[in-house]
Amino acid sequence: MTPIKSPVKTEAGALSPDKEEAGTIQARAKEGMAGLAKGLAIIEAFGANTTRMTVSDAAHLADLSRPAARRCLLTLVDLGYLAHDGKFFTPLPRMLRLGSAYLSTSSLTQIAQPLLASARDRLQESVSLAVLDEGFAVFIARAEAVRIVSTGVKLGGRLPAYCSATGRVLLGGLPEQQMRAHLESVLMKRLTHRTVANLDGVLKAIRRAAEDGYAISDEELEIGMSAMAVPVKNSAGQIEAALSVSVFSGRVNIETLRENFLPTLRETAERLQRSL
Template sequence: MTFPNEAVNADESVGAPGFEQESEVEGEGGSRLREGMGGLAKGLAIIEAFSALSPRMTVAEAARLASVTRPAARRCLLTLVELGYLSHDGKFFSPLPRMLRLGGAYLSTSSVAQIAQPLLAAARDELQESVSLAVLDDGQSVFVGRAEAIRIVSTGAKLGGRLPAYCSATGRVLLSQKTNAEIERVILALPMTKLTSRTINEPEQVLNAIRRVNSDGYAISDEELELGMRAIAVPVRNREGTIEAALSVSVSSARVSVDELTGRFLAVLIRVAGRIEKAL
């Protein structure tokens, strides 16, 4: 597996001294691990090299920080890209939301959830409703930040919860920056079940709902996930203008109308999203 702008060097070819050829790797306290553990140890060392101080790395930086050879670092990094744990822009490798499955590695390297948490709490107090922050992973919206309103019956997903992107407000926001072909690949990869009588699950209608985010600046899921619950979400962009996360509020449809969501609630979300973006 090769990438543009990073051809395979002669010393990185199969059979060269590196990932497969190193039979031992030094463990803690100078102990030696026998063959069979070396590859795993290198991979974990690469993952652990990502931190708040090193949110993205080149092959050379990863090799230095993980104390492995460049060929070994490169093989580990490309494997993690292939498995969906890292992204690669031709030079730098960066963690993706799938890292959450490894016990929080993604959260430790992405400042957005940490920055957002006190702002989520402030928005919750102002709106008196639960406010969340989500990222996209495998066609689902994953909640990485949450400020829960205290109510007898709670609404929305919990921290770490996952919602299908095709019919959730956060998912539609997160998909809105992708091309039509990319969106179709994501939404068709998983069954688009009609969860309620109001769920939009026809591919063309879902695509239209996602595309409207670009003109409206927000997405709404009105009783599509569960009858009696509606949500509105807005994008949170990084310094490059790419959507980093989706900020949302979920409410009971008996308490809050769609007009109120697109009025007072939307204004608060846009303001809070702007504050998060300035801090990123």
């Protein structure tokens, strides 16, 4: 049997070479993971409302020091993820690889895409699939209707769960304590004069969505835009995703959503559930 080595110290009390090497590797691992976390925090700070940023912006949004933010940004430039014009940093197409790693390997998105396209063709409106991620509804699949002005968010887009139809369906799948803890921790803002942005009101909307089997957001995210969402459940009966349609309020009213759109959404969700 090979004897187990115990730590050996030199005369000066320093660790042996084996121990020093192990300590160095461990320190590098910690440093590397910290650096990766900082870089990912900056990447996640980019979005529809932050299409470019300075070093100061990145430091503020990712909660980093300016030197750390600058090193991360320049590293992302060197790797081809960002462009830099001397002041502003902006994402490059290579950034798409990060999201496509999930989208190209997720069976849920692969199964859903043809079903979303079929629902889009029947409704003549954009249809999307989203999952819950840290209090946001994140869109992982979408079939876009061809229009001069598009509706809703794009693939990979995020909406606050508390005031979106998709988010309320997804939050309804959480245990009561976890759902309430999330809502109590998030800063609710009135995005329009119709936004429900108080705890009691949002809880009521989530519970109603769970009871009805669908949720509607009527101009709560943006005036002139409405959405309807239904749950997609896995074989265990748990809500895994939400299927939604977004429309211009002037073209499709709430009653039409309930009468004409809801049956198609439910049918599509059921077909997707049978495939999971």
